[in-house]
Amino acid sequence: MYKYDHFDQSIVDARVAEFRDQVNRRIAGEITEDQFKPLRLMNGLYLQLHAYMLRVAIPYGTLDSRQMRMLAHIARKYDRDYGHFTTRQNIQYNWIKLEECADLLEELATVEMHAIQTSGNCIRNISSDQYAGAAADEVADPRPWAELLRQWSTFHPEFSYLPRKFKIAVIASPEDRAAMRLHDIGLELVRQNGELGARVFVGGGMGRTPMIAPEINPFVKADDLLSYIEACLRVYNRYGRRDNIYKARIKILVHEIGADEYRRQVAEEFAHVKTLGIDPPLAELERISAFFAPPAFDAADVEPDRSDPDFAVWLDQNVKPHKQTGYAIVNISLKPIGGIPGDATSAQIDVMADLAEQYGFDELRVTHAQNIVLPHVAKRDLHAVWQVLRNADLADANLDLISDIIACPGLDYCSLANARSIPVAQKIATRFADMDRQRDLGELKLKISGCINACGHHHAGHIGILGVDRKGVENYQLTFGGSGAEDVSIGKIIGPGFDEDGVVDAVEKATEVYKTLREGDERFIDTYRRVGLEPFKEAIYG
């Protein structure tokens, strides 16, 4: 895990002091809400339907038990005893009082955390693979690169008023667990002749115009990375559209001028930027990498006792292979049947922190699917971990199944929403509550957004649900065929929308068509891709 030195700490502390001053000026009436808005937005503070919402950054989704406990403490002290883990590997608190906000940030800073650039038209929290450092298929740990980018992007003086927000993801495996190509910039670390570098994809995104990022450069060397990314951003800052908020993301620029022309402009800018000496020496990447050295793995390779059937199901569904023999990756589902996807109570957050400390080399991860990961658990401890999780209602064995739903806050919290997301997620999960039925359906990624902004990643859902407003009535459109993984694709709307119960029925019908038509061990999406929409449409609308 990265640890702040006094430079990092002084920057975060200065931010707390600055924000306290801004809040005080607002409370004293020296600045209007209009003037305050851009300032609070730079710091993750949104005014929502009922209260202020604060988004806290969890850089590349990695945190230790001390930080996790702080998140629980904040939920307890400043919120209503729970927090909401988001698709951007952050945590959001929904009931924050403005007067307490600076105190909250000051407490966060004591554990090397902040809310810097979690909103606003700037470079946001860098996301990464939740299995980093544990996955067998990674060429390197992507997090040192993500940390390098975090530092470079923090208070970047040129890129704090971009045309629109900017999201970067870094992965290092052929298997994409971070929806890399649906980011403004996606980096995939690869090796070329033994040297580590990055494949650079630019111009992906969701929202109302979903796009998959094209490859802009097949290999950027480590010591050119910041210059290259700076060039990518400069071209965007100068030429990205600012006349229409819906066309302001970099994906629109890349799409309008074309990937070749964008690549050419970046190459030209890079040739210039590279002369400025903005790239840290490789020693800086090495310094950061040292913090991510593998922990002292020493457990013998013992297969867990599978005699308890509930434990065995959890093992099969939520526990993934680790690159180190004797170890496993544990996924903790925040998707209990009928619960709110991504929510965890303070007590649950504390339990997960304790487990990380006791059994997991003190590390936790937040996933873009709104779950938590203990990346390094000795196999001999799996049963003990499972028992603790079960007692905390955290042992749902539904990873990647139909009830492992991504859902945005929707109309229950969000001022932009057209429709509720959470109740739909709850109804679907409840309809498919039977574990055998879910497991028989296999991997099925279902994602729900309450409006076209697509915070719930519905475009990337094998089944996506989009809430729309039809003449004042909440209505839900269904999309099929999306994926945020290495087989990335954008889902297509299947036909007219449904009401809340109708959409649950339609999902159920779709799963039945799949069961009839599937061949071998095809997943839902594979069958859909093979047979096309027709048979599904017939069953749903026929």
Added chain:
Amino acid sequence: MVEFRYRTDEVTEQPSVTLDAFLDQSNATAVRLEPDDDARALIPFLDRLTLIEVAFPKYRDGRGYSSARILREAGYTGELRAQGDVLVDQIAFMRRCGFDSFAPEASLNPEAVARALSTYDQFYQKAADSAIPVWKLRHG
């Protein structure tokens, strides 16, 4: 009106002309860039310019930050002025991009500006100011 100026040379008296006018004629020594003007068009003429004014019609429009850096990176040493919707919380970023004078439309409180400029004493990136980035301090 220039409210804040961080250089000691004489203020240019000549009014600034638009980029088009400048490129058409001119022996003007002061020029004004709008957000969609290409700052690089000025590069051949930098040594005879004493003032480049960069317009910020809306604070949200951040193109002027890139214009400023491009000019400084090309070696421009004259006055670089941010004019328009310039707010106290942008001044520190603007200084780092190379601006050294400010003509905000709505007058700013000098104390607040001084505070904004002294809040941070460490910077992660190399930019157009003289600040030494943290990585360099770490590695010498």
